[in-house]
Amino acid sequence: MTLPKGRGARSDGADTNQNQMPVRRLTPAATTLVIYFSRSGNTEAQAQLAAQTLGADEYELVVQNPYPANYAASVSRATAEREAATWPELRLTDLPDLRQYQLILLGHPIWAMTPANPMRRFLQVAGSQLANKAVASFSTNAGYGAGDTQTVLQRLTPNSTQILPNYTIHDINLENTTGAFKHWLQQTKEFL
Numbered sequence: 341m342t343l344p345k346g347r348g349a350r351s352d353g354a355d356t357n358q359n360q361m362p363v364r365r366l367t368p369a370a371t372t373l374v375i376y377f378s379r380s381g382n383t384e385a386q387a388q389l390a391a392q393t394l395g396a397d398e399y400e401l402v403v404q405n406p407y408p409a410n411y412a413a414s415v416s417r418a419t420a421e422r423e424a425a426t427w428p429e430l431r432l433t434d435l436p437d438l439r440q441y442q443l444i445l446l447g448h449p450i451w452a453m454t455p456a457n458p459m460r461r462f463l464q465v466a467g468s469q470l471a472n473k474a475v476a477s478f479s480t481n482a483g484y485g486a487g488d489t490q491t492v493l494q495r496l497t498p499n500s501t502q503i504l505p506n507y508t509i510h511d512i513n514l515e516n517t518t519g520a521f522k523h524w525l526q527q528t529k530e531f532l
């Protein structure tokens with residue numbers, strides 16, 4: 341698999357599904373679900389690796405109004421959304437019943453040192469469905485780490501949600517850190 345490298349490397353504009361169907365790999369038996377958003381493909385590559393490694397189901401978050409291909413324009417829009425706390429609407433009509441899953445992995449880029457706006461929106465509308473589940477975040481970033489990801493997860497999920505240690509990777513290192521990511525995935529499974 342050829343992984344994208346770096347900030348916005350594989351952006352086709354919008355999010356990764358502008359020219360393709362959003363990823364839905366849903367089976368009746370899986371107990372782990374990877375829910376992710378990716379604007380330019382970095383986090384999507386991690387999500388695919390996670391699903392393959394764990395035999396997990398996969399559900400890609402899609403925004404109603406896709407972000408621009410242009411990086412600066414996306415930053416402007418994301419900043420305006422964040423400052424107004426108007427998180428983007430998602431197309432969630434086919435979100436599966438989460439009761440099937442024990443472990444939910446949330447994959448997202450880091451935007452402004454916090455989970456990207458679409459993941460914020462997901463937690464706002466569906467966070468309550470994560471009650472009594474284990475949840476772990478994996479993210480990609482441009483070199484500044486995961487910011488306040490763990491605090492946001494704690495705040496937007498019920499008290500009964502078990503927030504597991506998170507994983508983040510500098511986007512330019514995606515290709516040479518797959519071993520470390522797989523190790524984190526195995527450790528995450530062992531928490532169950």
Ligand SMILES: Cc1cc2nc3c(=O)[nH]c(=O)nc-3n(C[C@H](O)[C@H](O)[C@H](O)COP(=O)(O)O)c2cc1C
Pocket residue numbers: 346347348349377378379380381382383384411414415416418448449450451452453454480481482483484485511
């Ligand atoms: C709107 C926006 C804001 C960003 N803010 C940050 C940031 O605060 N810190 C950081 O390290 N990277 C930041 N980045 C870079 C992305 O986190 C990074 O390139 C990530 O791998 C993109 O993931 P994706 O390809 O799955 O969309 C930002 C990117 C965008 C588009």
